Amino acid sequence: MGTKEAFGRVRLLDRDELNQGDTALVQLDLEEPIVAAVHDRFVIRRYSPIATIGGGEIIEVGGRRHRRMRQEVIEGLERKLTGTPSTRVAEELRSAKKPVALSELVGRTGFSEEEMGQILNELEEAGEIEVVLSTGKDLFVVPSSLQEEWTEELHETLEKYQQRYPLRSGYSKEELRTRLWKHLTPRLFQALLDRWVEQGEIIVDGQNVALYGHRIRLTEEQQRQVQEMMRIMEEKPFSPPGIEDIQDALGNDLDLLQYCIQQGLLVKVGEEFYFSQDAVNQAWNLLENYLKDHGQVTIGQARDILNTSRRFCLPLLEYFDRMRKTRRVGDKRVLLSGLGKNIST
Template sequence: MIIGTAGHIDHGKTALVRALTGVNTDRLKEEKARGISIDLGFAYQPTPDGDVLGFVDVPGHERFVRTMLAGAAGIDYVLLVVAADDGVMPQTREHLAILELLGVTRGVVALTKADLAAPRQRETVTAEVRAALVGGALATADIVPVSTVTGEGIAALGDRLAREAAAFTARDTAGRFRLAIDRSFTLRGAGTVVTGTVLSGSVTVGDHLIVSPSGLPVRVRSIHAQNRPAERGRAGERCALNLAGERVTREAFARGDVVLDPLLHAPAARIDATLAVLASEPRPIGQWSPVRLHTAAVEVGARVVLLGDGAILPGEEAFVQLVLERPVAAAVGDRYVLRDTSARRTIGGGRLVDLRAPARRRRTPQRFAQLAAQATGAPDAALAALLAVAPRVVELDGFGRDRALSDAQLEAALARPGIIRIATGGVRFALAGADWEALTSGLRGTLAAFHRDNPDLPGIGLERLRLQSEPRLPAPAFAAVLRGLARTGDVALDGAWVRLAGHEVHLTPADEAVWREIRPRLGGTARFRPPRVRDIAGLIGASEAEVRRLLKRVGRMGEADEVAHDHFFLRATVAELIDILGRLAAAAGRSGFTAAQFRDQVDSGRKVAIQILEFFDRHGVTLRRGDLRHIDVHRLDLFRPAGETEAPAIAGGEASPVGRPDFKSGRGRAPVSGGFDSHSPPPALSDRAR
């Protein structure tokens, strides 16, 4: 059990800890010279049952409340210190408010300097304390008179803390490991050591971890847990980790950094949260209010974005968005505290709800429904609530990561009946069973209606179909669903098109006869420079209009592509050109390839080679930078024959801040397949991003 002190300056917190443990937590030269605590102090006391009590002694001066907050994060039990000769003071009340915001509900009040107060004074101060505690979690806490001079009450207080520790239920260690760093130093012969409270999970010697938000990889050489050598450190314990690795020095770590499981490294800079404003706050919280945010051991500047219609009044609670000056490592459900920018008063606090908050459309009814679902307590309840609101699909790896859930905990959350899982490219999604039924039956209905209205078309474009489906899945998940339905024979995938398995498009007998004459002229050795519509019409003795009509219809069937005006290539030839582009790009590497290099590969003349490249440019298969071109590998499936289409998985998806698309260059974007004429440009970005 971790016990944290709280209370006004010079009320005897450090002296009380020394009397209980024999350790002077004032370790700095300045602290000893001035007789006040400036930084966090730590002490440990063995209990009769073999356990160890950890004490975090915090400064009481108003200038060091930020330090107090770093120490208060992660404590289980508070030792509130009030001097009998002084009574309740400003920092007593502020520390109490902070403890309420951090969710500390267990503790005891030590009425220190009892030897300096007459019985009547003790009674008066006791009444003051009791009045200050009214309405809070410590309202029924015992008040114990103690004196570090005479020894009054010290032994009894120590026994009480030992009993509290014996009855304390240790924190669950099933989650992934997180330790909030509050101190780093170097030990001769050992190297760099960081200390902090383990927020979740456990760590063992030899584990490979990440320091977030910096991303520095480290290895655990040794562990001290509760001031004892150990092979394992667990949630709720104060641990010292001896770390090794490249660039590992004392200066590489800052208070507020978090040592964590590598799978949790995803710093957040825009977070939706609940905010309860203290009733003592003199003014409402307005839009874009500047604040200092404290969570775990970190302090960072932030702005408050109101999600409601008006300012948040003192004593009220609402959802807000916190826009941070820099990314921090955090988890959903973490408690936080807001203070004003001058560090003179505490404003309020609450819980972090969504680490991947959107910058746009953050005040819609749909978004508020998502926040209410995210704020639901246990992971299984939160997952069920999210699956019940739009978009009714959850990216599971992001869900588990942002809550620091282990694989076992995530599986437990998925154990509720009726949850369907979709896996694609290492990314997993979930949706409710009823939505799965609605999605699959809706797909069949949409395709049937499309075939009824467009009997001469081979199918509907994949992206167009996704945008018409409910629930609307992310593109990788939707592609995975379609591949699954294709395996069961419900639908057929034909390049960029999706159709019902039984749907077939046939030319009329007359058109079929003409196509049998045209097709050989588009293939063979001349396939990279086929004749144009006018030339074909002359060769077969038909009108240009009739040939153009037929070729456009064949193009809609997916057998040919109009690369330039009136210049059609067989789909198999276009797929062959795709392979040539791939080989050129692989050989050129990052430098890119030229139009001349492509022309030499296809032996079609410069004019036709440029038309082919411009066709691929329009569809995003090639990206032109000056005289060079590069390949977008995520677009290569647009013109592949049936059966070869495989939608690439984009790591992280919408919930992940790591590996998101670069919206300027288009890198990392999921593929967008067909549903448009092959000669027209691909769908607008606004359509693809929906």
């Protein structure tokens, strides 16, 4: 190939035998990488005894290994060989099965960047491709047919997930990428999500993805369980029941417990300590007023202010430390900021 020589094997893709004078689609499995471009010419020589046995023209670069005797492979390669520029680029995109950068298409096809830009514009106007991501320096595109397949796959996956976990706000973004599109970079996957959001297909809530219009609806029994849980939380707001009692009130439904946290009904202040949101806000109002008047508070003083025990007071104070409302100095807490009267999770 040019002046470069490399050892390798010739794999016939569309037949079992190649006779003298015939042409065929082949794949060259070389023992070392070489620099080549589409339309480059090459010569094949036998190693021993040395003899020229054929030659050809490169129609695809990139190192993808094709399966022999596959009709879709043969037809795709023939389109790259004899098709129009638009057809050849469309086939490159189809065979990639992922978003491809304009710069990568230039390297694969031999077209200039300007020519490739014109071809992609034609394909986009014809509805054959969609732009997934534009970085300013490069452009990533995907066939419209593949985008439609992915959209259907997304809908099916999210619908099944929401039926199985009706109290969850959505499917974890990273788990979704890993399950369906692990071959995509996080940046490209995020671009796809952004596009689906713009198209009204999905909603993204933090790190979770759900179908557009997804709403969490509690059953009558779940509503009763939440009300019972809140009742026992309000009996002694600063000495709340343990996690076992909370779970028992919620029917030992971990998703319902998580729902109460996400909805701001419960606040997890420690590994095994949950307070109602109202109790956390009330506690902060009492402690903040004391700190403004006295400048510092000990655990014992906070315990007396809240009329609770050290067992509940300590994790609550440590929670306020993590929320950067207070700072521990020795055995005391001091006010770190005067931001607001309420604590949000």
